[in-house]
Amino acid sequence: MYTLYSMQNSGNCYKLRLAMAQLGVRFQIRDVDILKGESRSIEFLKINPNGKVPTLVLPDGRPITESDAALYYLAEGTPLLPVGRFARAEALQWMFFEQYSHEPYIAVARYWLTIAPDGRETKKDCFPEWNERGHHALRVMERQLCVRDFFADGQYSIADIALYAYTHMADEGGFDLSGYPAINAWLERVRSQPGHVDIAWRP
């Protein structure tokens, strides 16, 4: 059985719970509360020296860190990874976009507004830049979703799971999605996929 080191309200961790639910992969959860410093414990750093969740441990004990790398691992050979060299690169392109141009603004703003609001004041100078860059990422997504139903190869894949995680709760980071009709229609398409589970779900 797989073991997922996870914090329940982390979107990066949710990606893997959602993918494993849809793929029918059996797994157990080990809760790691990053607010209590549990991702920096000596025990956890032995599993992931970078001190981050999620970390996925395979049945043979080998760990995979980085949510989108673990998503790719889980998806290989399943309908969640598009077929073909270009389509795979396209999925990865949107996953790297998510980690570089989307998550650092939309997820991080949510973190300081909703997950750790006590520290919000110390980050108040960052919010204008996060807001501007987060909306830039949303505009890039909107433009793509005006001409495509899903991000890679026109079909639901791990690229959609990666981008859904923090987009569907962008309001918790102060992002109003009402001006993005194509994103809202896509969020509904993702929610209607077979086996979809919400962020509160646990196996």
Add this chain to the structure above:
Amino acid sequence: MYTLYSMQNSGNCYKLRLAMAQLGVRFQIRDVDILKGESRSIEFLKINPNGKVPTLVLPDGRPITESDAALYYLAEGTPLLPVGRFARAEALQWMFFEQYSHEPYIAVARYWLTIAPDGRETKKDCFPEWNERGHHALRVMERQLCVRDFFADGQYSIADIALYAYTHMADEGGFDLSGYPAINAWLERVRSQPGHVDIAWRP
């Protein structure tokens, strides 16, 4: 022939020049000077709506954005991508690490110190955090390189190319690498790979 939209002194663009040199892929360069706003021109945004270099255009005209996604595309079916599902995930894990935990601190500090020093003053409050987080990334790399010669599957791969790009010029971002012997030995191993070219090389 491939076309690479590239800025010569960008480490992200260098990754693709290095990989294509080593793979013997023929390509032409279209220089894009981001300091002159050329990555935000209407013409360029048609190719990459996110407005970033590198962008790799395939011989059939399809673009791939995000340096590490384009690296993966180029490496498929070559010795630069490890064989096996776990090894591929391991390569991707280090590439996502590079884009999330390394580049935003080490490359961004270099950008403001070396590429666009006129704006350095406006970013001066960010340097302490970039320095701390960049050194954290370097410590994670050092720990891995104490037990492995290369990042994924013990062999030279696109994971090494991705991490070499900005690590080998980390000094330009104010990072002193003298305390990282394993990283320095790895930099030498990367430089000694067949077909290695430096950042100034062009086809």
